[in-house]
Protein backbone atom coordinates (compact mmCIF):
# COMPACT_ATOMS: atom_id res chain seq x y z
CA UNK A 1 0.00 0.00 0.00
CA UNK A 2 1.43 3.33 -1.02
CA UNK A 3 1.82 6.02 1.57
CA UNK A 4 -0.52 8.92 1.00
CA UNK A 5 0.72 12.33 2.04
CA UNK A 6 -2.78 13.57 2.75
CA UNK A 7 -2.66 11.37 5.84
CA UNK A 8 -0.34 13.80 7.58
CA UNK A 9 -2.71 16.80 7.74
CA UNK A 10 -5.50 14.42 8.66
CA UNK A 11 -3.41 13.05 11.52
CA UNK A 12 -2.62 16.58 12.67
CA UNK A 13 -6.32 17.38 12.64
CA UNK A 14 -6.97 14.35 14.83
CA UNK A 15 -4.26 15.54 17.16
CA UNK A 16 -5.79 18.99 17.34
CA UNK A 17 -9.25 17.67 18.16
CA UNK A 18 -7.89 15.29 20.75
CA UNK A 19 -5.75 17.92 22.49
CA UNK A 20 -8.70 20.24 22.90
CA UNK A 21 -11.03 17.49 23.92
CA UNK A 22 -8.44 16.23 26.39
CA UNK A 23 -8.01 19.65 27.99
CA UNK A 24 -11.73 20.20 28.38
CA UNK A 25 -12.32 16.66 29.53
CA UNK A 26 -9.54 16.94 32.10
CA UNK A 27 -11.11 20.05 33.59
CA UNK A 28 -14.55 18.47 33.44
CA UNK A 29 -13.31 15.44 35.36
CA UNK A 30 -11.75 17.75 37.93
CA UNK A 31 -15.11 19.46 38.25
CA UNK A 32 -16.89 16.15 38.71
CA UNK A 33 -14.41 15.14 41.39
CA UNK A 34 -14.90 18.56 43.01
CA UNK A 35 -18.68 18.15 43.01
CA UNK A 36 -18.23 14.94 44.96
CA UNK A 37 -16.47 17.09 47.56
CA UNK A 38 -19.32 19.63 47.32
CA UNK A 39 -17.10 22.15 45.63
CA UNK A 40 -17.49 23.67 42.21
CA UNK A 41 -13.90 23.25 41.16
CA UNK A 42 -11.90 24.87 38.41
CA UNK A 43 -13.50 26.68 35.49
CA UNK A 44 -13.72 24.55 32.37
CA UNK A 45 -11.07 26.58 30.51
CA UNK A 46 -8.60 26.43 33.40
CA UNK A 47 -6.21 24.09 31.59
CA UNK A 48 -5.81 26.56 28.73
CA UNK A 49 -4.93 29.38 31.12
CA UNK A 50 -2.42 27.20 32.92
CA UNK A 51 -0.88 26.13 29.65
CA UNK A 52 -0.56 29.67 28.29
CA UNK A 53 0.85 30.90 31.56
CA UNK A 54 3.50 28.21 31.61
CA UNK A 55 4.52 28.94 28.04
CA UNK A 56 4.56 32.64 28.94
CA UNK A 57 7.00 32.40 31.83
CA UNK A 58 10.00 34.57 31.11
CA UNK A 59 12.74 32.55 32.71
CA UNK A 60 13.49 28.90 32.91
CA UNK A 61 16.47 26.89 34.01
CA UNK A 62 17.76 23.54 32.93
CA UNK A 63 19.55 20.67 34.56
CA UNK A 64 21.04 19.12 31.44
CA UNK A 65 20.19 17.49 28.16
CA UNK A 66 17.99 14.74 29.54
CA UNK A 67 16.03 17.36 31.42
CA UNK A 68 15.02 18.78 28.05
CA UNK A 69 14.37 15.42 26.49
CA UNK A 70 12.24 14.00 29.29
CA UNK A 71 9.09 15.99 28.49
CA UNK A 72 9.74 15.59 24.77
CA UNK A 73 9.88 11.82 25.11
CA UNK A 74 6.78 11.89 27.21
CA UNK A 75 4.91 13.94 24.67
CA UNK A 76 6.06 11.79 21.79
CA UNK A 77 4.82 8.77 23.74
CA UNK A 78 1.35 10.27 23.90
CA UNK A 79 1.32 11.57 20.33
CA UNK A 80 2.78 8.36 18.96
CA UNK A 81 0.21 6.26 20.73
CA UNK A 82 -2.54 8.40 19.31
CA UNK A 83 -1.23 8.50 15.77
CA UNK A 84 -0.61 4.81 15.28
CA UNK A 85 -4.07 3.80 16.41
CA UNK A 86 -7.17 4.30 14.25
CA UNK A 87 -9.17 6.95 16.07
CA UNK A 88 -12.39 6.72 14.09
CA UNK A 89 -13.15 3.32 12.65
CA UNK A 90 -13.87 3.14 8.93
CA UNK A 91 -13.05 6.79 8.34
CA UNK A 92 -10.44 7.47 5.70
CA UNK A 93 -9.63 10.77 7.39
CA UNK A 94 -9.11 9.68 10.96
CA UNK A 95 -7.63 6.22 10.77
CA UNK A 96 -4.24 7.94 11.04
CA UNK A 97 -1.11 5.95 10.42
CA UNK A 98 -2.41 2.60 11.61
CA UNK A 99 -0.95 -0.50 9.97
CA UNK A 100 -1.02 -4.26 10.29
CA UNK A 101 1.00 -4.80 13.45
CA UNK A 102 0.05 -1.64 15.33
CA UNK A 103 -1.10 -3.44 18.45
CA UNK A 104 2.44 -4.24 19.53
CA UNK A 105 3.58 -0.71 18.77
CA UNK A 106 0.76 0.71 20.88
CA UNK A 107 1.82 -1.46 23.81
CA UNK A 108 5.31 -0.11 23.44
CA UNK A 109 4.20 3.51 23.31
CA UNK A 110 2.17 3.16 26.49
CA UNK A 111 5.41 2.46 28.31
CA UNK A 112 7.62 4.85 26.39
CA UNK A 113 6.45 8.04 28.08
CA UNK A 114 7.12 6.72 31.55
CA UNK A 115 10.65 5.78 30.59
CA UNK A 116 11.29 9.23 29.14
CA UNK A 117 10.00 10.77 32.31
CA UNK A 118 12.30 8.56 34.36
CA UNK A 119 15.34 9.79 32.42
CA UNK A 120 14.33 13.44 32.63
CA UNK A 121 13.42 13.36 36.28
CA UNK A 122 16.62 11.52 37.08
CA UNK A 123 18.62 14.32 35.50
CA UNK A 124 16.82 16.95 37.56
CA UNK A 125 18.62 15.52 40.56
CA UNK A 126 15.81 16.12 43.01
CA UNK A 127 15.38 13.30 45.54
CA UNK A 128 11.60 13.53 45.39
CA UNK A 129 11.75 13.05 41.65
CA UNK A 130 13.85 9.93 42.06
CA UNK A 131 11.44 8.49 44.61
CA UNK A 132 8.46 9.31 42.40
CA UNK A 133 10.05 7.74 39.35
CA UNK A 134 10.99 4.51 41.08
CA UNK A 135 7.44 4.23 42.36
CA UNK A 136 6.03 5.09 38.98
CA UNK A 137 8.08 2.50 37.12
CA UNK A 138 7.24 -0.20 39.65
CA UNK A 139 3.54 0.55 39.52
CA UNK A 140 3.30 0.97 35.76
CA UNK A 141 5.13 -2.31 35.25
CA UNK A 142 2.72 -4.08 37.57
CA UNK A 143 -0.27 -2.49 35.86
CA UNK A 144 1.09 -3.25 32.41
CA UNK A 145 1.17 -6.97 33.11
CA UNK A 146 -2.59 -7.59 33.19
CA UNK A 147 -3.05 -5.20 30.29
CA UNK A 148 -0.53 -7.06 28.17
CA UNK A 149 -2.17 -10.38 29.06
CA UNK A 150 -5.57 -9.00 28.09
CA UNK A 151 -4.21 -7.68 24.81
CA UNK A 152 -2.70 -11.07 24.00
CA UNK A 153 -5.99 -12.73 24.82
CA UNK A 154 -7.80 -10.38 22.47
CA UNK A 155 -5.19 -10.87 19.74
CA UNK A 156 -5.55 -14.63 20.07
CA UNK A 157 -9.31 -14.36 20.04
CA UNK A 158 -9.40 -12.42 16.79
CA UNK A 159 -6.25 -13.98 15.34
CA UNK A 160 -4.79 -10.61 14.32
CA UNK A 161 -2.41 -7.93 15.52
CA UNK A 162 -4.10 -5.11 13.66
CA UNK A 163 -6.32 -2.87 15.72
CA UNK A 164 -8.42 -2.02 12.68
CA UNK A 165 -9.23 -5.70 12.16
CA UNK A 166 -10.08 -6.12 15.82
CA UNK A 167 -12.50 -3.20 15.62
CA UNK A 168 -13.95 -4.57 12.40
CA UNK A 169 -14.64 -7.91 14.10
CA UNK A 170 -16.65 -6.12 16.80
CA UNK A 171 -19.01 -4.28 14.51
CA UNK A 172 -22.69 -5.09 14.15
CA UNK A 173 -24.19 -4.69 17.58
CA UNK A 174 -23.25 -4.38 21.21
CA UNK A 175 -23.20 -8.14 21.71
CA UNK A 176 -20.16 -8.37 19.42
CA UNK A 177 -17.98 -6.18 21.64
CA UNK A 178 -15.06 -7.83 23.34
CA UNK A 179 -16.70 -6.71 26.55
CA UNK A 180 -19.25 -9.50 26.02
CA UNK A 181 -17.29 -11.98 23.94
CA UNK A 182 -14.33 -11.99 26.29
CA UNK A 183 -15.34 -10.39 29.61
CA UNK A 184 -12.35 -11.73 31.54
CA UNK A 185 -9.83 -9.96 29.35
CA UNK A 186 -11.79 -6.72 29.60
CA UNK A 187 -11.97 -7.01 33.38
CA UNK A 188 -8.21 -7.52 33.64
CA UNK A 189 -7.55 -4.62 31.28
CA UNK A 190 -9.90 -2.29 33.12
CA UNK A 191 -8.15 -3.00 36.41
CA UNK A 192 -4.87 -2.17 34.69
CA UNK A 193 -6.53 0.96 33.31
CA UNK A 194 -7.19 2.22 36.84
CA UNK A 195 -3.51 1.81 37.58
CA UNK A 196 -2.30 3.85 34.65
CA UNK A 197 -4.58 6.88 34.98
CA UNK A 198 -2.68 8.47 37.88
CA UNK A 199 -5.82 8.84 39.92
CA UNK A 200 -6.49 7.52 43.39
CA UNK A 201 -6.10 4.81 44.60
CA UNK A 202 -3.03 4.59 42.35
CA UNK A 203 -1.65 8.14 42.50
CA UNK A 204 1.17 7.44 44.89
CA UNK A 205 3.56 8.36 42.08
CA UNK A 206 2.61 12.02 42.24
CA UNK A 207 1.57 12.06 45.91
CA UNK A 208 1.31 15.85 46.21
CA UNK A 209 1.33 15.95 49.99
CA UNK A 210 4.16 13.57 50.57
CA UNK A 211 6.80 13.79 47.85
CA UNK A 212 5.84 17.11 46.27
CA UNK A 213 4.33 15.78 43.04
CA UNK A 214 7.18 13.35 42.44
CA UNK A 215 8.80 13.17 39.00
CA UNK A 216 7.93 16.70 37.77
CA UNK A 217 9.12 18.41 40.99
CA UNK A 218 11.80 20.37 39.18
CA UNK A 219 9.86 21.00 35.99
CA UNK A 220 8.49 24.42 35.20
CA UNK A 221 7.61 26.81 32.37
CA UNK A 222 7.71 25.27 28.89
CA UNK A 223 8.88 21.89 30.16
CA UNK A 224 5.84 21.68 32.38
CA UNK A 225 3.63 22.97 29.61
CA UNK A 226 4.82 20.16 27.35
CA UNK A 227 3.96 17.67 30.05
CA UNK A 228 0.56 19.29 30.51
CA UNK A 229 -0.13 18.92 26.82
CA UNK A 230 0.78 15.29 27.18
CA UNK A 231 -1.51 14.99 30.14
CA UNK A 232 -4.32 16.08 27.85
CA UNK A 233 -3.37 13.71 25.03
CA UNK A 234 -2.15 10.60 26.77
CA UNK A 235 -5.28 9.55 28.71
CA UNK A 236 -7.38 10.05 25.60
CA UNK A 237 -4.93 8.10 23.45
CA UNK A 238 -4.91 5.30 25.97
CA UNK A 239 -8.68 5.28 26.15
CA UNK A 240 -8.82 5.12 22.36
CA UNK A 241 -6.82 1.91 22.50
CA UNK A 242 -9.18 0.51 25.11
CA UNK A 243 -12.21 1.63 23.15
CA UNK A 244 -10.93 -0.02 20.00
CA UNK A 245 -9.93 -3.26 21.67
CA UNK A 246 -12.79 -3.80 24.05
CA UNK A 247 -15.71 -1.49 23.41
CA UNK A 248 -16.30 -1.74 19.71
CA UNK A 249 -14.41 1.36 18.61
CA UNK A 250 -16.16 4.47 17.38
CA UNK A 251 -17.43 5.14 13.88
CA UNK A 252 -18.19 8.86 14.35
CA UNK A 253 -16.87 11.69 16.51
CA UNK A 254 -19.96 11.96 18.78
CA UNK A 255 -19.75 8.26 19.58
CA UNK A 256 -16.05 8.71 20.17
CA UNK A 257 -16.60 11.59 22.60
CA UNK A 258 -19.27 9.68 24.47
CA UNK A 259 -17.33 6.45 24.80
CA UNK A 260 -14.11 8.18 25.85
CA UNK A 261 -16.03 10.15 28.44
CA UNK A 262 -17.63 7.02 29.88
CA UNK A 263 -14.38 5.07 30.04
CA UNK A 264 -12.62 8.02 31.65
CA UNK A 265 -15.43 8.31 34.16
CA UNK A 266 -14.75 4.77 35.40
CA UNK A 267 -11.37 5.80 36.74
CA UNK A 268 -12.78 9.00 38.25
CA UNK A 269 -15.55 7.12 40.01
CA UNK A 270 -13.10 4.70 41.52
CA UNK A 271 -10.80 7.59 42.33
CA UNK A 272 -13.23 9.65 44.37
CA UNK A 273 -14.36 6.67 46.41
CA UNK A 274 -11.12 5.00 47.39
CA UNK A 275 -8.13 6.38 49.27
CA UNK A 276 -4.60 6.02 48.03
CA UNK A 277 -2.68 2.75 47.96
CA UNK A 278 0.93 2.59 49.00
CA UNK A 279 3.09 1.40 46.16
CA UNK A 280 3.72 -2.10 47.48
CA UNK A 281 0.01 -2.47 48.19
CA UNK A 282 -0.91 -1.47 44.68
CA UNK A 283 1.61 -3.84 43.13
CA UNK A 284 0.33 -6.68 45.26
CA UNK A 285 -3.21 -5.72 44.30
CA UNK A 286 -2.40 -5.94 40.61
CA UNK A 287 -0.62 -9.24 40.99
CA UNK A 288 -3.36 -10.81 43.12
CA UNK A 289 -6.48 -9.55 41.38
CA UNK A 290 -5.68 -8.44 37.87
CA UNK A 291 -2.99 -10.83 36.64
CA UNK A 292 -4.93 -14.07 37.36
CA UNK A 293 -7.86 -12.64 35.43
CA UNK A 294 -5.56 -11.97 32.51
CA UNK A 295 -4.10 -15.48 32.63
CA UNK A 296 -7.59 -16.96 32.78
CA UNK A 297 -8.61 -14.87 29.80
CA UNK A 298 -5.73 -16.27 27.76
CA UNK A 299 -6.44 -19.85 28.85
CA UNK A 300 -10.13 -19.62 28.01
CA UNK A 301 -9.80 -18.09 24.56
CA UNK B 302 31.45 42.94 65.00
CA UNK B 303 33.07 41.42 61.94
CA UNK B 304 32.52 37.71 61.64
CA UNK B 305 34.20 35.19 59.42
CA UNK B 306 31.56 34.08 56.92
CA UNK B 307 33.00 30.56 56.81
CA UNK B 308 32.23 30.32 60.50
CA UNK B 309 28.57 29.55 59.78
CA UNK B 310 29.01 27.10 56.98
CA UNK B 311 27.86 23.65 57.96
CA UNK B 312 30.45 20.88 57.59
CA UNK B 313 28.56 19.21 54.72
CA UNK B 314 28.65 22.46 52.75
CA UNK B 315 32.42 22.94 53.12
CA UNK B 316 34.63 22.52 50.05
CA UNK B 317 36.33 19.16 50.37
CA UNK B 318 37.83 16.22 48.54
CA UNK B 319 35.72 13.12 47.98
CA UNK B 320 36.61 9.75 46.58
CA UNK B 321 34.29 8.42 43.92
CA UNK B 322 33.26 4.78 43.69
CA UNK B 323 35.81 4.28 40.94
CA UNK B 324 38.63 5.44 43.21
CA UNK B 325 39.17 8.84 41.58
CA UNK B 326 39.48 11.71 44.00
CA UNK B 327 37.86 14.99 43.10
CA UNK B 328 36.99 18.23 44.79
CA UNK B 329 33.46 19.33 45.53
CA UNK B 330 32.32 22.71 46.68
CA UNK B 331 28.60 22.26 47.41
CA UNK B 332 27.81 25.96 47.49
CA UNK B 333 29.29 26.48 44.02
CA UNK B 334 28.48 23.16 42.39
CA UNK B 335 24.83 22.86 43.27
CA UNK B 336 23.73 26.48 43.11
CA UNK B 337 24.02 29.30 40.69
CA UNK B 338 25.56 32.54 41.79
CA UNK B 339 24.44 34.68 38.87
CA UNK B 340 22.26 37.56 40.00
CA UNK B 341 18.74 37.79 38.58
CA UNK B 342 18.31 40.00 35.56
CA UNK B 343 15.45 42.21 34.50
CA UNK B 344 13.24 40.30 32.10
CA UNK B 345 11.21 42.07 29.50
CA UNK B 346 7.81 40.94 28.42
CA UNK B 347 6.82 39.84 24.97
CA UNK B 348 7.68 42.29 22.20
CA UNK B 349 4.10 42.86 21.13
CA UNK B 350 1.86 44.49 23.67
CA UNK B 351 -1.12 42.42 22.70
CA UNK B 352 0.83 39.20 23.29
CA UNK B 353 1.98 40.42 26.68
CA UNK B 354 -1.57 41.38 27.58
CA UNK B 355 -2.71 37.93 26.59
CA UNK B 356 -0.02 36.36 28.76
CA UNK B 357 -1.00 38.63 31.62
CA UNK B 358 -4.58 37.50 31.31
CA UNK B 359 -3.46 33.88 31.51
CA UNK B 360 -1.20 34.63 34.47
CA UNK B 361 -4.08 36.26 36.30
CA UNK B 362 -6.33 33.32 35.52
CA UNK B 363 -3.88 30.79 36.81
CA UNK B 364 -2.37 31.74 40.16
CA UNK B 365 -0.37 28.87 41.53
CA UNK B 366 0.32 29.42 45.19
CA UNK B 367 3.34 27.87 46.79
CA UNK B 368 2.10 25.78 49.69
CA UNK B 369 4.31 27.42 52.29
CA UNK B 370 2.85 28.97 55.43
CA UNK B 371 4.85 31.15 57.79
CA UNK B 372 2.69 32.56 60.60
CA UNK B 373 -0.76 32.19 62.07
CA UNK B 374 -2.22 33.40 58.79
CA UNK B 375 -1.41 30.08 57.18
CA UNK B 376 -4.44 28.65 58.92
CA UNK B 377 -6.65 31.00 56.90
CA UNK B 378 -5.39 29.60 53.63
CA UNK B 379 -6.75 26.14 54.27
CA UNK B 380 -10.44 27.08 54.27
CA UNK B 381 -9.94 28.42 50.77
CA UNK B 382 -9.62 24.87 49.52
CA UNK B 383 -12.80 23.71 51.23
CA UNK B 384 -16.34 23.69 49.77
CA UNK B 385 -17.23 26.83 51.66
CA UNK B 386 -14.80 29.17 49.92
CA UNK B 387 -13.46 27.03 47.09
CA UNK B 388 -10.77 29.26 45.63
CA UNK B 389 -10.32 26.84 42.72
CA UNK B 390 -13.29 28.55 41.11
CA UNK B 391 -11.09 31.61 40.57
CA UNK B 392 -8.22 29.71 39.04
CA UNK B 393 -6.26 29.69 42.27
CA UNK B 394 -4.46 26.43 42.92
CA UNK B 395 -1.80 25.20 45.27
CA UNK B 396 1.48 23.83 44.07
CA UNK B 397 3.83 21.88 46.30
CA UNK B 398 7.01 22.99 44.58
CA UNK B 399 8.54 26.42 44.23
CA UNK B 400 9.53 25.79 40.62
CA UNK B 401 5.95 25.64 39.45
CA UNK B 402 4.40 28.24 41.72
CA UNK B 403 4.08 31.88 40.73
CA UNK B 404 2.59 33.33 43.89
CA UNK B 405 4.26 33.33 47.28
CA UNK B 406 1.91 34.18 50.12
CA UNK B 407 3.78 35.26 53.25
CA UNK B 408 1.04 34.40 55.67
CA UNK B 409 1.88 36.36 58.77
CA UNK B 410 4.90 37.05 60.93
CA UNK B 411 8.21 35.93 59.56
CA UNK B 412 10.96 34.94 61.95
CA UNK B 413 14.45 35.54 60.61
CA UNK B 414 14.97 31.79 60.42
CA UNK B 415 11.91 31.42 58.21
CA UNK B 416 12.88 34.47 56.19
CA UNK B 417 15.91 32.56 54.98
CA UNK B 418 13.67 29.76 53.67
CA UNK B 419 11.21 32.24 52.22
CA UNK B 420 14.02 33.91 50.28
CA UNK B 421 15.25 30.60 48.93
CA UNK B 422 11.72 29.62 47.93
CA UNK B 423 11.17 32.99 46.27
CA UNK B 424 14.39 32.83 44.32
CA UNK B 425 13.58 29.38 43.01
CA UNK B 426 10.36 30.62 41.48
CA UNK B 427 10.43 31.74 37.87
CA UNK B 428 9.84 35.27 36.62
CA UNK B 429 7.10 36.65 36.67
CA UNK B 430 6.31 35.90 40.28
CA UNK B 431 4.20 37.65 42.86
CA UNK B 432 4.36 38.11 46.62
CA UNK B 433 1.34 38.77 48.80
CA UNK B 434 1.81 39.81 52.41
CA UNK B 435 -0.96 38.56 54.61
CA UNK B 436 -1.83 40.17 57.95
CA UNK B 437 -0.53 43.19 59.79
CA UNK B 438 2.63 41.38 60.84
CA UNK B 439 3.98 41.62 57.31
CA UNK B 440 3.18 45.32 57.11
CA UNK B 441 4.61 46.74 60.32
CA UNK B 442 5.31 43.85 62.62
CA UNK B 443 1.78 43.72 63.99
CA UNK B 444 1.63 42.44 67.52
CA UNK B 445 5.22 41.26 67.15
CA UNK B 446 6.44 44.80 66.52
CA UNK B 447 8.98 44.62 69.36
CA UNK B 448 9.99 41.00 68.95
CA UNK B 449 13.71 40.30 68.74
CA UNK B 450 13.59 37.78 65.91
CA UNK B 451 10.80 38.63 63.55
CA UNK B 452 11.10 41.05 60.67
CA UNK B 453 8.87 44.10 60.74
CA UNK B 454 8.41 45.24 57.18
CA UNK B 455 8.34 42.53 54.57
CA UNK B 456 8.80 45.02 51.76
CA UNK B 457 12.43 45.51 52.69
CA UNK B 458 13.30 41.87 52.09
CA UNK B 459 11.06 40.72 49.27
CA UNK B 460 9.22 42.80 46.65
CA UNK B 461 5.62 42.70 47.83
CA UNK B 462 2.88 43.26 45.27
CA UNK B 463 -0.06 43.42 47.61
CA UNK B 464 -0.82 43.48 51.31
CA UNK B 465 -3.97 42.09 52.86
CA UNK B 466 -4.60 43.70 56.21
CA UNK B 467 -6.13 42.22 59.31
CA UNK B 468 -5.08 40.16 62.25
CA UNK B 469 -5.96 37.78 60.90
CA UNK B 470 -7.78 38.48 57.62
CA UNK B 471 -10.82 36.34 56.93
CA UNK B 472 -10.82 34.02 53.94
CA UNK B 473 -13.21 36.41 52.19
CA UNK B 474 -10.60 39.15 52.55
CA UNK B 475 -8.06 36.81 51.03
CA UNK B 476 -10.28 36.08 48.07
CA UNK B 477 -10.82 39.80 47.60
CA UNK B 478 -7.08 40.34 47.81
CA UNK B 479 -6.42 37.74 45.15
CA UNK B 480 -8.99 39.40 42.91
CA UNK B 481 -7.16 42.70 43.37
CA UNK B 482 -3.88 41.02 42.58
CA UNK B 483 -5.42 39.73 39.37
CA UNK B 484 -6.32 43.28 38.41
CA UNK B 485 -2.72 44.36 39.03
CA UNK B 486 -1.42 41.50 36.93
CA UNK B 487 -3.79 42.21 34.09
CA UNK B 488 -2.74 45.85 34.15
CA UNK B 489 0.89 44.73 33.89
CA UNK B 490 1.82 46.35 37.21
CA UNK B 491 2.82 43.26 39.13
CA UNK B 492 6.49 43.29 38.16
CA UNK B 493 7.93 42.39 41.55
CA UNK B 494 10.49 40.01 40.09
CA UNK B 495 11.97 42.83 38.00
CA UNK B 496 11.98 45.20 40.94
CA UNK B 497 13.86 42.55 42.87
CA UNK B 498 16.39 42.24 40.08
CA UNK B 499 16.84 46.01 39.76
CA UNK B 500 17.39 46.59 43.46
CA UNK B 501 19.14 43.32 44.05
CA UNK B 502 22.03 44.71 46.10
CA UNK B 503 19.67 46.68 48.32
CA UNK B 504 17.50 43.65 49.02
CA UNK B 505 20.52 41.46 49.70
CA UNK B 506 22.01 44.00 52.08
CA UNK B 507 18.74 44.17 53.99
CA UNK B 508 18.45 40.41 54.11
CA UNK B 509 21.99 39.94 55.33
CA UNK B 510 21.44 42.51 58.02
CA UNK B 511 18.94 40.29 59.78
CA UNK B 512 20.12 36.84 58.73
CA UNK B 513 23.36 36.41 60.61
CA UNK B 514 24.13 32.83 59.69
CA UNK B 515 24.16 33.39 55.96
CA UNK B 516 25.41 30.07 54.62
CA UNK B 517 24.11 30.07 51.07
CA UNK B 518 25.14 31.66 47.81
CA UNK B 519 23.71 35.10 47.13
CA UNK B 520 21.38 33.81 44.52
CA UNK B 521 20.36 30.17 44.66
CA UNK B 522 18.32 28.99 41.76
Ligand code: SF4
Nearest residue numbers: 372373409410436438
Ligand atom coordinates in the same frame (compact mmCIF):
# COMPACT_ATOMS: atom_id res chain seq x y z
S1 SF4 C 1 -1.12 39.50 61.63
FE1 SF4 C 1 -2.01 38.57 63.46
S2 SF4 C 1 -2.80 36.60 62.74
FE2 SF4 C 1 -1.33 37.33 61.19
S3 SF4 C 1 0.61 36.43 61.78
FE3 SF4 C 1 0.50 38.43 62.74
S4 SF4 C 1 -0.30 38.02 64.79
FE4 SF4 C 1 -0.74 36.22 63.53
